[in-house]
Amino acid sequence: MRVAYYKGCLASLSAKELDTSTQALAPKLGIELDELEAVTCCGAGDIHEAEPDYYLHLNARILAYAEATGANTLMTICNVCTLNLRQANFQLQNDDALRERVSDNLETVGAPRYSGGVEVKHLLWLIADGDGYERLKEVAHKGLKGLRVAPFYGCQILRPSKLLGFEDPDRPWSLEAIIEACGGEPIDYPAKIKCCGFPIIQAREEVALGELIQPIEQSIEAGADVMVTPCPLCHLSLDAWQQKLEASTGKRYQMPILHLSQLIGVAAGLEESELQFKRHVVPVTPVLEKVEAP
């Protein structure tokens, strides 16, 4: 299937490894990426909170450029982009007057109008069931040798479920299904559906670290070798801020954190140049050694 690909800010900046691994993996899974070039940041929760009318227009513009590619699906690789775009899309699809006003504005500045013809889906959803899942089982030929993987969903791919709606937000299964298809063992722990603290990590670091500690400590207690997340913001929080957690608790965690596309990429035998583990703060070497062990 051909999809319009919106990689968002982080995959262009501090989480480039998410983009390179997604670009390498997608063709193997039968997903042809039509990358959107003339798009901006979705605004995260920030523009939605600071200037919500501008948030709606920026997201409408992304949707309009996606529609202009002729694809039915706009694929995201970030939880926050997913919620922002789905929320804006639902508003535009279900209110003709609002869509007309926004489209008129888009046209005035030279962007395409939006008629409501695109559905926003995260990469996770495209491969967790249906054709994508069948292909995944073939692609993950190398396997994960029973690696114990703790899924971390993050918030904005589960809640609010009326806008996301792919799975039960309290009993999600998609990451577990993918971990199993790749030959890993999914680890269960309560904080897998909770917040990593990232949205307030700069404005309220202590409060954010009080949230971050839960998934890190619980996954270690449950015996995980590694964590995997579908969100680059969760990744940054779990990977880069882990050292601050270590400093504040005096404990040593060193829990490696993988992006979803990297976990599958390891099982599919992608190259280091595509996976780019050198860009992680917590070393991924112990995970790779376990998978490479004879």
Added chain:
Amino acid sequence: MDVALKIWRFDPETGERALKHYNVEAPEWACLLDVLDIVKDQVDGTLGFRKSCRMMICGSCGMRMDGRAILACKERMKPIVERGHVPVISAMGNMPVLKDLVVDMTPFWTKIRRMKPWLDTGYEEIPEREFRHTQEEMNPIHKESLCIMCGCCVSECNSMESDPEFFGPAALAKGFRFVGDPRERAQVERLESYNDEHGIWDCTRCYFCNERCPKGVDPRDAIAKLGAESIKEGIDRDLGAKHAKWFVHSAKTTGWLRETELVPKTQGVVSAIKQTKFAISLAKHGKVPPPVPPHVADRVQEARGLHELVHSQGRAGAAGIVQGEKALSRIEHPSDGDGA
């Protein structure tokens, strides 16, 4: 039907906590509250839980079922029994347990009172005739007015787990119910007061409150409305507000987030310098992209043009969120007409 359930009991006199199993016969129409009544009536009269109206309006019977905050009077038992599931019932989170399923809501009410939950209309003498307001003028606070203060949102609030002093979703939704009221005259004073260290910008956007609210209040959206009104009024001293404003600035200048500049723009240069060691550790792994040359989006002039255009169209602040609510209500009520 034969209903099985487990209840986390707590005896405040002994401090003993135990998961007890119950089996009772209940009518097919029974909700969880009916079943708890039967347990208390026929099995153990010491079971503690709150209740009153039995019809989802008093907000007394908030508790958890399988870890999710719910109203006991809203949960039908038949589908659960048919699945063969034995639910675990426990007290709500983020509040101290007094006995069994009863929590101490004192901190909850203290925070509600902190919001000054009454109208400040600004007039000293009562006029001869009533003030008239249209439905349209009242629509912006329709959702927030539905709150029954049951505490289900507070129970699951991730920020409050980490910062117990956080005002939380119920109190802040109550705050917007007054900030957004067309009769209110003290909006700015309210926003100043809600821009507290434990106020608006302490919300981590986990969306548990929207997910759990049994009345469709969507407290997280109310918090975003308060943030939008604050910025519209120029109340932007909080680091959270500065952080949000930098995203707007990034979008209208380069299109993409100017990530590396986000720290000094949020925390100030002095705090950012204190983070140097941390920044160097991230830079080693390419996590600090060089700000120059900036990563500029193609056709970024369109994003700039949109910013100017929307500013001239009078939907700044909470209005930008309220305008989408009619469409979003169609998710739950797809057959409704054009009624707001």
